Amino acid sequence: MMRWLSLICRLVVGGVFIWASLDKLAHPGEFAKAIHHYRLVPYALLHPVALLLPAVEFVAGAALVVGWWRRGAAILCGVMLLVFIVAIATALVRGLDISCGCFNTDGGHGVGLDLLWRDLLLLLACLPPLLAARGGPGVDRDR
């Protein structure tokens, strides 16, 4: 049972992260603007973060989908989701009217409570691949 729950969570979280990374990988300049709108990242780190974050999303998402180092990939996705949750929460507290920059760097969904719930659900979905003794079909030996 846990094995299949882990597989479903891997595919959902991994698929979401791969999808989210594609537009950012193609348009790092636009993604840097989206990050800047949160007013959390200093200018010295703005472009390196805009270049690195989509790559981490893609690699971690792909690792989850194929079941390669699923525990490490689940940790990476979980850490990224925690960062996203904190960023969205602080944007809401500060009353920022900005687009989230989650999937589409050209405008996209504005930050709101619905995004917090979505990211919390995805964070919970990282737990089965991390904790399950068997992670479902994949390339890892402990599947």
Add this chain to the structure above:
Amino acid sequence: MTRTWSRAANALPRPPLAAAVRQALLLLALSAVLAAGRWALVGERLPLKADAAAYELELAAPLIEVAQARRSYDEGVHLFIDTREAGPGVEDTVPGAFVIRPGSFDDDMRALLDIVVPEDQFILFGDGSLALANNVAARLIQRGYPNVELLKGGLGAWRAAGGPLSARQEAGTS
């Protein structure tokens, strides 16, 4: 002795969380390699250091690199607009450039009403900080002149690139 100790350490069960953290760090390293490769080899190469002024200003118009601006100047398609206020060090400008300054925008525009039309394409430049040119760009767009670009680096970049210069007059063209 060392080999015996190493064999014994390998025989111990590895804590699952430590192994997962090690996997995460290796995936992070792989991501850094992917990001560096994508930055070096594919498409748009984002400068590693962000230009704070460009982000703070929320630019009203797109930037144009000085090389492209020089090609436009040679083709004679664009009108060049000098947005710098008069003062020390403001003696030369792009030949043929009109002067429209934030502090006297209405007066400067009134002097040019018979010369410029909404279809004209403008390249605005200032002292390099983009603040002056961006101010004038926003107001030009608001007045119905939508084809506006901002010269990245201002007149300093133009001068450094070997662009032609002439003495600036305080009203009209130079």
